Amino acid sequence: MPAQIIDGNALAKKIRLEIAAKTAILTAKGVKPGLAVLLVGEDPASQVYVRNKVKACEDVGMYSILERHPADLSEKALLARINELNHDKNIHGILVQLPLPKHIDSHRVIEAIAPEKDVDGFHVANAGALMIGAPLFRPCTPYGCMKMLESIDYPIRGARAVVIGASNIVGKPMAMLLLQAGATVTICNSKTKDLTAHTKEADILVVATGKPKMITASMVKSGAVVIDVGINRLPDGKLCGDVDFDEVKYVASAITPVPGGVGPMTITMLLLNTLEAAERVKA
Numbered sequence: 001m002p003a004q005i006i007d008g009n010a011l012a013k014k015i016r017l018e019i020a021a022k023t024a025i026l027t028a029k030g031v032k033p034g035l036a037v038l039l040v041g042e043d044p045a046s047q048v049y050v051r052n053k054v055k056a057c058e059d060v061g062m063y064s065i066l067e068r069h070p071a072d073l074s075e076k077a078l079l080a081r082i083n084e085l086n087h088d089k090n091i092h093g094i095l096v097q098l099p100l101p102k103h104i105d106s107h108r109v110i111e112a113i114a115p116e117k118d119v120d121g122f123h124v125a126n127a128g129a130l131m132i133g134a135p136l137f138r139p140c141t142p143y144g145c146m147k148m149l150e151s152i153d154y155p156i157r158g159a160r161a162v163v164i165g166a167s168n169i170v171g172k173p174m175a176m177l178l179l180q181a182g183a184t185v186t187i188c189n190s191k192t193k194d195l196t197a198h199t200k201e202a203d204i205l206v207v208a209t210g211k212p213k214m215i216t217a218s219m220v221k222s223g224a225v226v227i228d229v230g231i232n233r234l235p236d237g238k239l240c241g242d243v244d245f246d247e248v249k250y251v252a253s254a255i256t257p258v259p260g261g262v263g264p265m266t267i268t269m270l271l272l273n274t275l276e277a278a279e280r281v282k283a
């Protein structure tokens with residue numbers, strides 16, 4: 001029997017309704033949650049993502065600004081703009097879309113965002129807080145993955161979880177969230193030997209490799225829950241994940257599709273983090 005499909009669009013819609021209701025209440029109390037989205041350059045995928053983020057804010061009644069800067073914007077100018085937004089009372093969340101052009105040091109830029117406005121959860125203070133189990137903001141993609149696991153009532157405590165990919169924005173925070181939920185976690189990376197030996201052990205398999213359809217049915221334990229973070233565009237223009245969905249769905253008990261899986265949840269968790277940032281200002 002094919003796996004349960006964890007529908008990210010449907011879950012995102014449900015959570016966005018809850019966010020809209022809470023946003024209306026907070027706005028009535030005099031605090032309208034506000035997000036600033038900064039894009040540097042013209043990366044086509046990034047342009048779509050930032051548009052979707054701002055549209056999502058409008059849909060739930062949040063205030064948002066989208067700033068598009070030219071690719072040759074200096075790092076100094078970007079840091080200065082972030083500093084202004086750090087002091088802007090109408091802005092509760094600041095997001096700099098990644099990747100940035102090569103001449104800009106992403107680390108320096110992320111560190112310039114006030115931690116209490118870092119709704120991406122990438123600042124070293126927020127990464128550290130997450131590490132010790134006291135997160136201020138959970139990074140949006142891993143947070144969305146956790147919500148998807150919760151949505152199917154999967155018993156994470158005691159489960160064996162394998163995360164493939166050790167990036168600061170997905171793999172590492174994902175592993176921390178799973179660990180804090182009581183899973184036994186392995187993080188694999190591009191140098192891991194005998195990857196299948198690890199993936200075959202996973203009750204929960206989270207894949208963020210950036211390699212289209214890399215995870216095949218023979219690499220997955222029967223009945224596993226498979227969360228696919230990858231978004232790859234194939235030569236025919238279609239999107240696919242890092243998991244070979246069409247074959248793995250016959251081995252897994254639940255699986256996320258691409259598109260319509262983790263992606264929509266990423267933006268929804270951004271809204272949730274922005275709401276929480278504004279609520280903290282009110283409290």
Ligand SMILES: Nc1nc2c(c(=O)[nH]1)N[C@@H](CN(C=O)c1ccc(C(=O)N[C@@H](CCC(=O)O)C(=O)O)cc1)CN2
Pocket residue numbers: 048049095096097098099120140141231239258259260261262263264265266267
């Ligand atoms: N500052 C940040 N930069 C980036 C992040 C991030 O969380 N913060 N993550 C990714 C890109 N990303 C959000 O910014 C993102 C990627 C994909 C989707 C999404 O909804 N994908 C759809 C498909 C969309 C399409 O047709 O292309 C899906 O999977 O259904 C949302 C957000 C890198 N940068």
